[in-house]
Every structure is written in structure tokens, then in C-alpha cells.
Amino acid sequence: MRHPRVMIAGKWKSAIHEEPLYGSFMQAGCSVSKFKWHPYLDAEYEKGILKKICVKLEQRLSQGKTISRINDDLIRAVKENTPDILILYRPQFISSRTIKRIKSINSKLVVCCYNNDDPFSTSYPWYYWRVFQKSICEYDFVFAYREKNIPEFYEKGAKKVIYLPSWYVPSLNYPDPVYSANGKREYIYDIVFIGHYENDGRIEYIRSLVEAGLKVGLYGPEWNHKIKNDRLLKKFFPVKYLYIEDSNRVLSSSKMALVIYSKLNNDQYTRRCFEIPSTGTMMLAKRTEAMEGFYSEDKEVVFFDDCKEMVQKALFYSGDISKCESIGSQGMARAKQSGYDVNSRVSYILDSLAAN
Structure with missing residues (x-):
């Protein structure tokens, strides 16, 4: 049986989120590709304090030129890598339009998301998870970090929600007495x-x-x-x-x-x-x-x-x-x-x- 081709897309800023998933899918025999959006944000930060403020505002509102470029390049990356499974990690500003366009490339592509934050928490500003919440109904699978979010995902139109707690990474977390x-x-x-x-x-x-x-x-x-x-x-x-x-x-x-x-x-x-x-x-x-x-x-x-x-x-x-x-x-x-x-x-x- 052929191992699936997997693409993992996310900010990719720390060693404990997307990277361990990438390594474990590779270890499982899958062919895995990456799409990172933190380089887009970092590149804008380096253009000066005013640009940095603008990009931070884009991230909070999940819209703007940089966010649009990330969405467009993600679509291109899917076309180039032809994955069987696409996993979007904390896709705060990946729009429902983007997911629809991705799925139009390959009707058999399975699109999943995983979010370690609570997108339904009232402690966030109302607009912070707006784009993500609108996209929930487009995912084939939503992997839920916390059980309390499962009915909330279904209320937003999720097709299939599966509880997936976080993890430790054996190569990173170990005794060192x-x-x-x-x-x-x-x-x-x-x-x-x-x-x-x-x-x-x-x-x-x-x-x-x-x-x-x-x-x-x-x-x-x-x-x-x-x-x-x-x-x-x-x-x-x-x-x-x-x-x-x-x-x-x-x-x-x-x-x-x-x-x-x-x-x-x-x-x-x-x-x-x-x-x-x-x-x-x-x-x-x-x-x-x-x-x-x-x-x-x-x-x-x-x-x-x-x-x-x-x-x-x-x-x-x-x-x-x-x-x-x-x-x-x-x-x-x-x-x-x-x-x-x-x-x-x-x-x-x-x-x-x-x-x-």
C-alpha cells in the first residue's frame, strides 16, 4: 500500500508544533512537504517599524496584502507538491476561499486543520478568529485540541471532528539529571x-x-x-x-x-x-x-x-x-x-x- 503524500502548512516558528509532525510523518513512511508562512511575516518586519506594525495588524485582522500572498502561495504550493493530505496548523488567516480553490485542484485531496488555541474563547477579540471560523465548514477533518471545542466545531458546520491532544517529542523531551x-x-x-x-x-x-x-x-x-x-x-x-x-x-x-x-x-x-x-x-x-x-x-x-x-x-x-x-x-x-x-x-x- 502506497504511503500518502502529506503537506504540512503553518507558521513553523517553533520546534514543538509543525516540525515534530513533519518528522513523525516522515518516520511513518510518508512523503512530506512543508509550507511555512512565518518567513513572509519576518520579511515584512525587516522593512521598518511602520511596516512591522501594519503586518501585525494584518495578522490580527487576518487580511491584507501579506495575508493574501500567503493564501495565494499556499494554493500554488499545493499544485506543485500534489499532496494526498494537507494539514493546516493553526490556520488563523487561511480563508474558506483558499480551501475551496485548493480542493478544486484535486477532488480527492483530504484537507485537515489543527489548532492548539481555542478559536471560540471569548477572551480573544471578536475579529481574531473570524476568518478561521468561516472556513471550518470547508475542512474534511478538524482535529480538536480540546474536547470542549468538538460541539462548537460542529455548530460551525464541521464535517468530521476528531479529538487529538498535544504531545511530547521523544527526541526533544527526555530526562537530563x-x-x-x-x-x-x-x-x-x-x-x-x-x-x-x-x-x-x-x-x-x-x-x-x-x-x-x-x-x-x-x-x-x-x-x-x-x-x-x-x-x-x-x-x-x-x-x-x-x-x-x-x-x-x-x-x-x-x-x-x-x-x-x-x-x-x-x-x-x-x-x-x-x-x-x-x-x-x-x-x-x-x-x-x-x-x-x-x-x-x-x-x-x-x-x-x-x-x-x-x-x-x-x-x-x-x-x-x-x-x-x-x-x-x-x-x-x-x-x-x-x-x-x-x-x-x-x-x-x-x-x-x-x-x-
Whole structure:
């Protein structure tokens, strides 16, 4: 049986989104081509501050000369590469007209989309996902990042919606512990949080952990403007952004990692829920129904329901390294056995398309 030709189109700006999919489809024996739209945006940014402002506005409104050029060149790329499957990753400004024209090239072409953000969240401006929402009815398959979006996609006319959680990448996410000269594993932090700042109360979680006397690590974007003048948290300034290899070392050097979710996207889980266990680090995670489905409580993950309980459990487990290591190890085994890696997700995509 011939392996399908696949094209993956997306912004392609980070190492954790489109690129792992590309590699996994290649590993599955598919012929894979890429269409990247971040070079179009970056090229305009380099033309000066006024042009940069204009292009950023184009992205938010999903219309303009640069956006039109991306849509037109995507159509040309499909003609040239003749894929059997086209996967559009977070296609915020790919129009329904573009998808119709693409499908007119080859009536057998299967066009899919996957969006890691919540296009129905009321926290976004009304216009932000306007173009994407209008295009939903044109896709043959919509792969939904979160279960709550499934009925919302159908309400917008989706033909077929399939739940597809995110993943970890085995070649990028792995244990990287530090050992002392006598062979003892060393821990820098009692608990670490790696993630962006969001105005959803997460700063109070960090503050409570520090006030409890725990050794806390804090990494990620958009924190510095909030904490540089904060009496208790300014010690973290400047908060660093971690690249993947550094993230593995920090996680492996922490007794546990804090997991909280974006309210902007109404998340019940996050990509970190798969990346953290892949390093063998214990998760201390806000309880959600989705997370209860992914991991067994107190065996593969430790849950909390509020800030007070989070601090209590962080204090308890920070004093028992063997429990942390056991839960971290079992969480890692669960992630492997249950197929939370990108290769397993790609196999699921191919099986789902073949079955339909």
C-alpha cells in the first residue's frame, strides 16, 4: 500500500508544533512537504517599524496584502507538491476561499486543520478568529485540541471532528539529571514552573509557594514586567525563557513541576502535561477532568484543587524525594505506554483518516 503524500502548512516558528509532525510523518513512511508562512511575516518586519506594525495588524485582522500572498502561495504550493493530505496548523488567516480553490485542484485531496488555541474563547477579540471560523465548514477533518471545542466545531458546520491532544517529542523531551561526585542525584528546586505569565491568578500560586519557604524556579515569557518591582518575587528578575534542552535539565533538577492551565484558551490540560513526565519529573497539577483521564492520581500525578492545597502538597512532597521520584517515574511510564508522544499521535491521525 502506497504511503500518502502529506503537506504540512503553518507558521513553523517553533520546534514543538509543525516540525515534530513533519518528522513523525516522515518516520511513518510518508512523503512530506512543508509550507511555512512565518518567513513572509519576518520579511515584512525587516522593512521598518511602520511596516512591522501594519503586518501585525494584518495578522490580527487576518487580511491584507501579506495575508493574501500567503493564501495565494499556499494554493500554488499545493499544485506543485500534489499532496494526498494537507494539514493546516493553526490556520488563523487561511480563508474558506483558499480551501475551496485548493480542493478544486484535486477532488480527492483530504484537507485537515489543527489548532492548539481555542478559536471560540471569548477572551480573544471578536475579529481574531473570524476568518478561521468561516472556513471550518470547508475542512474534511478538524482535529480538536480540546474536547470542549468538538460541539462548537460542529455548530460551525464541521464535517468530521476528531479529538487529538498535544504531545511530547521523544527526541526533544527526555530526562537530563545532574549527579554529584558521589553519584547522588542533585536537585536545585523543590518546585519549578515553566510557562508564560497570564493574568489568571498564577502569580499568586508562585507567591504562595515562595512564602511557604520552598525553593521555587520560575521560567518563561512575559513575567518580567509583573515581578521586577514586586517585593517578594523580584528575586526572579530577569525571568529567563528556556530552550528545550535547558528545560530538560531544569525539570530533571526539580523535585516536582507545577502545572496550571491557560484560562485564555479554556484549557483542561497543557502540552507540559506530556513534556514534564517525559523527563521523569513529578507533576503537581491543578485537577481537571481531562488530566484525571490522562494520569492516575497519587500514582502518576499529584492533583490539587486550590492554592492552599497546592502549598500543602508541595511542602509534603518536597520532603520525600523517594515519593517524588516514584510518581515521576510512573508518570513517564504512563506517557510512553499510553502513546502521548508525537509518533503515536501521527499514527492515530493516519488511522483516523484511513478509517473515514
